[in-house]
Amino acid sequence: MSEPLLSVRSLSSGYGHVLALDNIQLEVNEGEIFSVVGANGAGKTTLLLTLCGHIKAFAGEVRFDGQDFSRIAAHDAAWRGMVMVPEGGRLFPFMTVMENLELGAFHHEARKRMSQTLDEVLSLFPVLADRRDQLAGRLSGGERQMCAVGRALMSLPRMLMLDEPSLGLAPIMVDRLFDKVQSLVQNKGLTVLLVEQNVGNALRLCQRGCVLDHGRLVKVSTGAELLRDPEVQRTYMGV
Ligand SMILES: Nc1ncnc2c1ncn2[C@@H]1O[C@H](COP(=O)(O)OP(=O)(O)OP(=O)(O)O)[C@@H](O)[C@H]1O
Numbered sequence: 001m002s003e004p005l006l007s008v009r010s011l012s013s014g015y016g017h018v019l020a021l022d023n024i025q026l027e028v029n030e031g032e033i034f035s036v037v038g039a040n041g042a043g044k045t046t047l048l049l050t051l052c053g054h055i056k057a058f059a060g061e062v063r064f065d066g067q068d069f070s071r072i073a074a075h076d077a078a079w080r081g082m083v084m085v086p087e088g089g090r091l092f093p094f095m096t097v098m099e100n101l102e103l104g105a106f107h108h109e110a111r112k113r114m115s116q117t118l119d120e121v122l123s124l125f126p127v128l129a130d131r132r133d134q135l136a137g138r139l140s141g142g143e144r145q146m147c148a149v150g151r152a153l154m155s156l157p158r159m160l161m162l163d164e165p166s167l168g169l170a171p172i173m174v175d176r177l178f179d180k181v182q183s184l185v186q187n188k189g190l191t192v193l194l195v196e197q198n199v200g201n202a203l204r205l206c207q208r209g210c211v212l213d214h215g216r217l218v219k220v221s222t223g224a225e226l227l228r229d230p231e232v233q234r235t236y237m238g239v
Pocket residue numbers: 015018020038039040041042043044045046047
């Protein structure tokens with residue numbers, strides 16, 4: 001067995017005196033989509049923020065791609081291949097679509113390959129080519145999400161962490177976005193850590209996933225197993 005791309009040991013994290021993640025153990029394999037499920041406030045966003053160095057962990061160990069990420073700084077994590085698309089995308093609203101995309105290619109290697117990556121991103125999301133000179137703040141919710149994912153791809157990530165990418169999107173846009181994510185995984189060998197409010201969709205899309213409850217990891221299993229789990233169905237899918 002090869003080493004997992006991401007491995008998390010005894011990770012605790014939070015805000016000041018608030019413990020939001022308690023002793024998390026997790027492994028994500030290269031080339032898989034891994035979903036994180038949990039109620040509001042369960043710690044999903046905190047997990048992503050801690051992994052990519054936006055929040056300092058209280059304790060524990062994170063390894064990514066054979067490197068120690070336990071005390072990584074956010075900019076360091078990004079150029080080493082771990083990139084988060086935060087909730088709502090956080091584009092620069094007064095910059096154009098193209099300027100936002102170019103900002104994604106912030107490190108040397110990504111700069112060097114920028115025009116090729118840009119072509120790939122625009123063929124993946126043709127709507128961004130049509131809107132290239134439009135201010136990002138004037139995009140629709142779906143277009144904004146595509147632009148945010150596109151910007152993240154511009155930095156040539158190994159692992160993309162998506163926080164609620166379907167928030168506010170019409171069902172057809174959600175399907176489209178998830179199709180794109182799946183094609184990136186299949187064709188580009190990308191690894192995805194997905195936090196998604198639509199639990200059914202997320203579990204159908206992923207190979208494996210986990211359930212967080214009040215900052216604790218309570219289940220890790222395949223997507224199919226979790227979909228069949230009566231407790232998951234009752235608690236997170238309203239079945
Ligand atoms: N900036 C902050 N300062 C203090 N506490 C915070 C902060 N952000 C989150 N928390 C707390 O940490 C816990 C986990 O929050 P987190 O945002 O990770 O949850 P989540 O699972 O992403 O929820 P949601 O589904 O609502 O996005 C919650 O109890 C929350 O109140």
